[in-house]
Amino acid sequence: xxxxxxxxxxxxxxxxxxxxxxxxxxxxxxxxxxxxxxxxxxxxxxxxxxxxxxxxxxxxxxxxxxxxxxxxxxxxxxxxxxxxxxxxxxxxxxxxxxxxxxxxxxxxxxxxxxxxxxxxxxxxxxxxxxxxxxxxxxxxxxxxxxxxxxxxxxxxxxxxxxxxxxxxxxxxxxxxxxxxxxxxxxxxxxxxxxxxxxxxxxxxxxxxxxxxxxxxxxxxxxxxxxxxxxxxxxxxxxxxxxxxxxxxxxxxxxxxxxxxxxxxxxxxxxxxxxxxxxxxxx
Numbered sequence: 001x002x003x004x005x006x007x008x009x010x011x012x013x014x015x016x017x018x019x020x021x022x023x024x025x026x027x028x029x030x031x032x033x034x035x036x037x038x039x040x041x042x043x044x045x046x047x048x049x050x051x052x053x054x055x056x057x058x059x060x061x062x063x064x065x066x067x068x069x070x071x072x073x074x075x076x077x078x079x080x081x082x083x084x085x086x087x088x089x090x091x092x093x094x095x096x097x098x099x100x101x102x103x104x105x106x107x108x109x110x111x112x113x114x115x116x117x118x119x120x121x122x123x124x125x126x127x128x129x130x131x132x133x134x135x136x137x138x139x140x141x142x143x144x145x146x147x148x149x150x151x152x153x154x155x156x157x158x159x160x161x162x163x164x165x166x167x168x169x170x171x172x173x174x175x176x177x178x179x180x181x182x183x184x185x186x187x188x189x190x191x192x193x194x195x196x197x198x199x200x201x202x203x204x205x206x207x208x209x210x211x212x213x214x215x216x217x218x219x220x221x222x223x224x225x226x227x228x229x230x231x232x233x234x235x236x237x238x239x240x241x242x243x244x245x246x247x248x249x250x251x252x253x254x255x256x257x258x259x260x261x262x263x264x265x266x267x268x269x270x271x272x273x274x275x276x277x278x279x280x281x282x
Contacts, residue, residue: 009074010270018045023073026119032085032105035092039082039106041119042073048120051281052078053127054106056134058157059094059178060186061087063261065131065154071270077277078121082106086187094188096137096159096198096205103128103141107148126150127277132157132230132260139239140205143213150280152220152273155260156239157230160206163198171195208242215248218280222254222262222272229260252276 014023023045030037044050053072057064061083069079084102085092092098109115111123127150130138135156142151163171175190198205221240223232230236232255243251254272258265 010071010267010274012074014045014074021045021047021120028080028082028109030082030102030105030109032092032098032102035085035090037082037085037090037102037105038088039080041081042069042079043119044073044076044078046076046120049116049122050076050078050120051125051127051277052080052110052119052121052123053129053277054103054110055079055081056099056103056128056130056137057081057083057087058130058132058134059188060183061134063131065129067266068129068270068273072274072277075274075278077127078119080106080110086189088185092187094186095190095194096140097194098189099133099137100141100144103137104145107145125281127152127280129154129273131155133159136160136207139207140210142217142219143207143210148217150218150277151214152222152276154222154262154269154273155224155227155230156207156221156235158207158235158239160198160202160204161208161235161238163195164202164206168192168195208238211242211246212248214243215246216250218250218252218276219243220252220254220273220276222256222269224258224260224262224265225255226258227260252279 024043026041028039072079083090084094084099086094110121115121128138129152131154135153136159142148203209223236243249256265262269
């Protein structure tokens with residue numbers, strides 16, 4: 001992997017800059033089942049091809065974690081960030097099933113010869129990095145896709161377990177709260193049919209039932225000890241426990257003294273993720 005020559009790429013710009021293949025950013029449009037999703041790709045300097053992180057934001061996605069994207073790029077990785085269908089101007093509607101399909105569409109996009117040429121992508125070295133709802137999507141996608149070997153999750157909210165433990169009225173209330181919290185940026189469809197499917201099929205929607213699907217994969221779980229939106233005891237710890245009991249994933253756990261969006265620990269979070277990404281390539 002080509003690395004920046006900065007002594008600390010988390011906080012320092014690359015030195016020297018490779019002006020033949022400089023760091024760059026490109027706007028991308030990713031088609032997912034007939035709808036266009038808006039995205040950007042941060043391209044690392046150097047001829048590459050570069051390993052690439054696919055970054056999955058939460059719901060509604062006010063914290064987009066693009067400071068992490070910049071830091072990760074300085075360590076030699078590309079970062080693809082996109083908005084799911086139905087989010088922040090992307091066409092279509094947002095749901096769990098759609099978000100899972102959107103991840104596959106994003107991976108297919110990276111696999112295109114044009115993406116490999118224009119963005120210097122190595123499609124064989126890809127990691128999923130998700131936050132909150134995006135972390136949940138990253139876990140389900142990582143479990144279902146054999147080609148995905150690296151999954152990092154920050155403050156995951158296990159919607160599948162939540163749906164299994166609550167009734168339809170509670171689900172409707174949460175869906176309404178999410179819709180209102182989106183302030184018009186999200187067009188979602190967390191309807192009764194989705195709720196019924198999640199309750200009926202925990203083997204598809206609850207990562208806790210899929211520990212065997214992470215065998216041989218590298219998994220990073222990062223919690224905020226002051227998280228009130230996805231309390232670690234309810235969302236992180238059961239996942240870590242399942243993976244530890246299975247004992248066949250390359251599991252790393254990180255805990256930061258921070259809230260759900262790691263407001264007080266952004267540099268520490270970037271350092272933790274960048275170090276883990278480097279380890280997955282060792």
